[in-house]
Amino acid sequence: RSVPVMDIDFTNTTMDVFLNETIHPCLTQAQKCFIVTANPEIVMATRHNARFKETVQSADHVLPDGIGIINAAKMQGTPIDERICGVDVMHHLLAHAAENGYSVFFIGAQEASNKKAVEKAREKYPGLIVAGRSHGYADLYDEAFVRTVVEAKPDIILVALGMMKQEGWIRDHIDRFDKGVFMGVGGSFDVLSG
Numbered sequence: 001r002s003v004p005v006m007d008i009d010f011t012n013t014t015m016d017v018f019l020n021e022t023i024h025p026c027l028t029q030a031q032k033c034f035i036v037t038a039n040p041e042i043v044m045a046t047r048h049n050a051r052f053k054e055t056v057q058s059a060d061h062v063l064p065d066g067i068g069i070i071n072a073a074k075m076q077g078t079p080i081d082e083r084i085c086g087v088d089v090m091h092h093l094l095a096h097a098a099e100n101g102y103s104v105f106f107i108g109a110q111e112a113s114n115k116k117a118v119e120k121a122r123e124k125y126p127g128l129i130v131a132g133r134s135h136g137y138a139d140l141y142d143e144a145f146v147r148t149v150v151e152a153k154p155d156i157i158l159v160a161l162g163m164m165k166q167e168g169w170i171r172d173h174i175d176r177f178d179k180g181v182f183m184g185v186g187g188s189f190d191v192l193s194g
Ligand code: UDP
Pocket: 108, 109, 110, 135, 136, 137, 160, 161, 162, 163, 165, 185, 186, 187, 188, 189, 190
């Protein structure tokens, strides 16, 4: 089920259903999934950037992150069930990963923030398997770096480079992986580390 808002098809579901019927099976079956959590800022950016628009449209799921999306859908007469915040999805993913032995790769933010975010995630979600981590100011298109991430075979790849950059990196590299839930998480590592 989806609802189009300004040419973007938003997944119309609840957090519970999304996790239980989409994300958990994707992890169990070692499949791939590209999630974009889109707020109005992201939707506006797609209007000015055709490539970014294609990237967002290529995602498996675009989640309505922001009351502006919910309101726009309602005004169109095609209401969306629930606002789903990217940061909430991230926490659910981390909790689920820790409970079920899935590994997570953390890409993005300043080195100190990235390191601290990983430490906090480990404290908050005991048993969490960290497949690897990298700050977001290295050359993330460098073949050696990409190979490191691919060879770590992470189940979940969180990319915190800010909108556009993070979705661009996922778009450009997801084909290299055999499995993985990929999600751009914006400034979430800065929040998690703080
Ligand atoms: N960032 C990064 N590399 C870059 C640009 C940004 O790692 O080349 C990080 C930055 O340190 C911050 C996050 O990306 O942690 C961007 O956060 P912001 O709140 O601007 O993103 P938004 O949530 O607005 O998309």
